[in-house]
Amino acid sequence: MLTYTIRRLVLAVPTLLFISFIIFLIVxxxxxxxxxxxxxxxxxxxxxQIRESLGVNDPVFVQYxxxxxxxxxxxxxxxxxxxTGWEVGPDGPRIISYQTRSPVFDLIIQRxxxxxxxxxxxxxxxxxxxxxxxIISAYKQYSVFDQVGTFISMLGFSVPTxxxxxxxxxxxxxxxxxxxxxxxxxHEVTDWDSFVVQxxxxxxxxxxxxxxxxxxxxxxxxxxxxxxxxxxxVRTARAKGLGESAVVLVHxxxxxxxxxxxxxxxxxxxVFGGAIITEQVFKVNGIGQLLIIAIQAGDVPVVxxxxxxxxxxxxxxxxxxxxxxxxxDPRIRYD
Amino acid sequence: xTDAPVSAPEPSVSRTIQERPPRNQxxxxxxxxxxxxxxxxxxxxxxxxxxxxxxxxxxxxxxxxFIDIRARNSGHMFACLGVGGGGLFSLEGWGNxxxxxPACFADPETFSRENPIYGLRLSWAHPLGADQLGRDMLARLxxxxxxxxxxxxxxxxxxxxxxxxxxxxxxxxRSLDGPLMRLTDLFLALxxxxxxxxxxxxxxxxxxxxFGPEGGxxxxxxxxxxxxxxxxxxRVVRGDVLALKEREFVLAARSIxxxxxxxxxxxxxxxxxxxxxxxxxxxxxxxxxTESALSFLGLGFPSDFPTWGRILFDGTDWLTSNPExxxxxxxxxSLTVLSVNYIGxxxxxxxDPRIRGR
Numbered sequence: 001m002l003t004y005t006i007r008r009l010v011l012a013v014p015t016l017l018f019i020s021f022i023i024f025l026i027v028x029x030x031x032x033x034x035x036x037x038x039x040x041x042x043x044x045x046x047x048x049q050i051r052e053s054l055g056v057n058d059p060v061f062v063q064y065x066x067x068x069x070x071x072x073x074x075x076x077x078x079x080x081x082x083x084t085g086w087e088v089g090p091d092g093p094r095i096i097s098y099q100t101r102s103p104v105f106d107l108i109i110q111r112x113x114x115x116x117x118x119x120x121x122x123x124x125x126x127x128x129x130x131x132x133x134x135i136i137s138a139y140k141q142y143s144v145f146d147q148v149g150t151f152i153s154m155l156g157f158s159v160p161t162x163x164x165x166x167x168x169x170x171x172x173x174x175x176x177x178x179x180x181x182x183x184x185x186x187h188e189v190t191d192w193d194s195f196v197v198q199x200x201x202x203x204x205x206x207x208x209x210x211x212x213x214x215x216x217x218x219x220x221x222x223x224x225x226x227x228x229x230x231x232x233x234v235r236t237a238r239a240k241g242l243g244e245s246a247v248v249l250v251h252x253x254x255x256x257x258x259x260x261x262x263x264x265x266x267x268x269x270x271v272f273g274g275a276i277i278t279e280q281v282f283k284v285n286g287i288g289q290l291l292i293i294a295i296q297a298g299d300v301p302v303v304x305x306x307x308x309x310x311x312x313x314x315x316x317x318x319x320x321x322x323x324x325x326x327x328x329d330p331r332i333r334y335d
Numbered sequence: 336x337t338d339a340p341v342s343a344p345e346p347s348v349s350r351t352i353q354e355r356p357p358r359n360q361x362x363x364x365x366x367x368x369x370x371x372x373x374x375x376x377x378x379x380x381x382x383x384x385x386x387x388x389x390x391x392x393x394x395x396x397x398x399x400x401f402i403d404i405r406a407r408n409s410g411h412m413f414a415c416l417g418v419g420g421g422g423l424f425s426l427e428g429w430g431n432x433x434x435x436x437p438a439c440f441a442d443p444e445t446f447s448r449e450n451p452i453y454g455l456r457l458s459w460a461h462p463l464g465a466d467q468l469g470r471d472m473l474a475r476l477x478x479x480x481x482x483x484x485x486x487x488x489x490x491x492x493x494x495x496x497x498x499x500x501x502x503x504x505x506x507x508x509r510s511l512d513g514p515l516m517r518l519t520d521l522f523l524a525l526x527x528x529x530x531x532x533x534x535x536x537x538x539x540x541x542x543x544x545x546f547g548p549e550g551g552x553x554x555x556x557x558x559x560x561x562x563x564x565x566x567x568x569x570r571v572v573r574g575d576v577l578a579l580k581e582r583e584f585v586l587a588a589r590s591i592x593x594x595x596x597x598x599x600x601x602x603x604x605x606x607x608x609x610x611x612x613x614x615x616x617x618x619x620x621x622x623x624x625t626e627s628a629l630s631f632l633g634l635g636f637p638s639d640f641p642t643w644g645r646i647l648f649d650g651t652d653w654l655t656s657n658p659e660x661x662x663x664x665x666x667x668x669s670l671t672v673l674s675v676n677y678i679g680x681x682x683x684x685x686x687d688p689r690i691r692g693r
Contacts, residue, residue, distance in 0.1 A: 015521060019524060022530075023533075026530070027533065154680075158620070158669060159673070160669070160672070162628060162647070163665035166647070170654055174654060276528055276529075276632070277628055277631065280632060291532070292532070292632060295532050296536075296634075307526050310529055311526050314525075314526060
């Protein structure tokens with residue numbers, strides 16, 4: 001198991017290199033000129049010197065490796081320095097945002113908590129809805145509950161979050177006035193009343209994302225339960241006189257959870273991606289909104305960094321899912 | 336065609352077999368498909384949506400770009416159902432409703448003018464209302480639907496082409512399997528939504544000058560969705576081809592000297608059709624959602640060449656006064672995607688010979 005994990009970790013490196021190269025290349029290949037925003041009165045030879053000093057005329061590979069070193073070596077060291085206070089940060093340049101002129105990683109750290117709160121809570125809510133729904137649906141296959149449950153999960157799977165979000169705003173914020181339509185990130189929880197305010201403003205974004213996640217996970221849960229319910233070991237468990245709850249909730253559920261847990265791990269990066277839209281709908285100033293603003297302003301360093309972080313998340317959670325599969329299922333041995 | 340010379344040993348047996356007329360397997364598929372209620376509903380709605388957007392302009396001839404400035408921000412005619420005032424349980428309210436609702440439907444202009452308490456601006460000239468510039472919403476929905484569905488279908492075809500090509504090549508030629516599947520894995524690890532946004536931001540203006548404002552963004556969106564969503568198809572097709580390669584008919588075809596190209600075209604491809612068809616439906620749904628998400632984020636189609644996603648995005652600024660401007664395009668996107676997903680579900684059952692009851 002350990003050798004497998006190490007091998008996979010080593011294999012993840014070329015994947016990440018490839019992805020970072022693509023992200024770098026897309027931005028490089030685009031015919032945009034870094035000096036385009038400078039005044040037209042600058043003479044061409046000075047403009048050429050500016051390009052030279054920015055390193056734009058270097059070979060693509062040289063530029064790529066310079067950027068990569070900043071991204072995977074210098075910036076993480078700065079992060080370590082920030083969190084621990086050790087003097088390890090190198091003196092060289094940092095990845096600077098064009099818009100705010102501050103290091104990109106500082107911006108991301110400002111935005112991270114909001115995204116984590118909304119995305120994390122919505123994922124937990126989604127799982128908590130999906131698991132019972134999938135289990136009961138499968139146990140009572142073709143019952144009314146199952147029919148309604150599968151229909152709702154199909155609906156949740158098909159209706160895009162930007163429509164559910166807007167619909168929620170129309171119903172609950174505009175017509176009923178129960179919840180605020182805009183997520184206020186400057187709000188601080190100090191006592192019970194402010195906690196209630198925070199809770200109210202989180203309900204809509206969390207439910208929109210949570211219902212979408214729940215509809216995906218419950219489909220897997222139901223299919224996996226159905227696969228296991230007809231197995232011989234279930235008949236054996238019933239035959240030896242185990243109670244129905246023990247059969248379903250202990251024997252069947254534990255085996256059905258194996259693929260579902262890996263799906264839950266695999267979907268985490270996709271949830272971060274989907275949060276881009278939800279953050280835009282509810283005006284949460286998280287990482288997704290940072291990306292959108294950066295794209296609209298042509299802020300290349302921010303766009304590159306955030307995309308690269310998403311790629312790292314995808315690769316890491318793929319790895320985690322594979323390892324979990326091996327840990328949970330004794331039939332799977334990678335060695 | 337090979338059945339004809341093989342005659343059964345006993346005539347009685349052959350007669351009982353003959354009682355069932357020969358059928359194409361697609362009839363069986365259709366019979367199974369019909370038993371899936373959701374799939375039939377899905378097919379029905381999808382055909383309705385196609386008729387609505389492609390034949391609609393023949394009946395509703397208003398130009399989607401025409402600006403009727405006097406009708407700006409007018410509501411949809413369904414608002415007539417909400418007149419009357421009073422609560423759900425007030426008898427007087429229901430009486431008012433019975434008196435005013437037909438009047439509202441009969442002459443909405445006069446009704447809106449004479450009953451200012453409802454704050455309505457209605458007219459049969461714009462049954463679904465008009466936007467903030469006075470462009471007719473029904474015409475915009477029809478026009479936007481054309482673009483949305485065209486994007487969905489074209490991007491799906493492109494993704495299907497790449498996916499089938501890579502899947503068949505990887506499954507059929509052992510030497511290509513490793514590299515092509517690693518390529519698929521790499522593409523699966525790309526953060527798609529951020530990447531799509533970046534590509535569109537960077538290449539929008541160049542393509543716009545090359546293909547014109549509408550054509551450029553159409554080509555760009557179709558291509559980026561196509562080249563970022565072929566991976567699932569490739570994996571499924573590769574798996575099917577690997578299994579097919581071990582079958583006897585492929586061995587027989589190879590033993591008479593069939594070339595790889597005709598082997599793929601005549602023997603392999605027709606047998607992976609069912610997998611391709613199922614991923615085609617999923618591809619349409621995915622492409623429509625991705626396109627409307629991009630338009631919703633403001634990076635897709637421009638406002639004067641709208642899609643359903645763009646109309647929805649434009650309507651979010653008027654949520655409080657005219658929520659219907661968001662609801663109609665949203666309902667169309669959701670129902671189209673839902674119907675396509677149900678068609679995919681039904682097709683998967685119908686094309687699986689183990690499920691198909693024979």
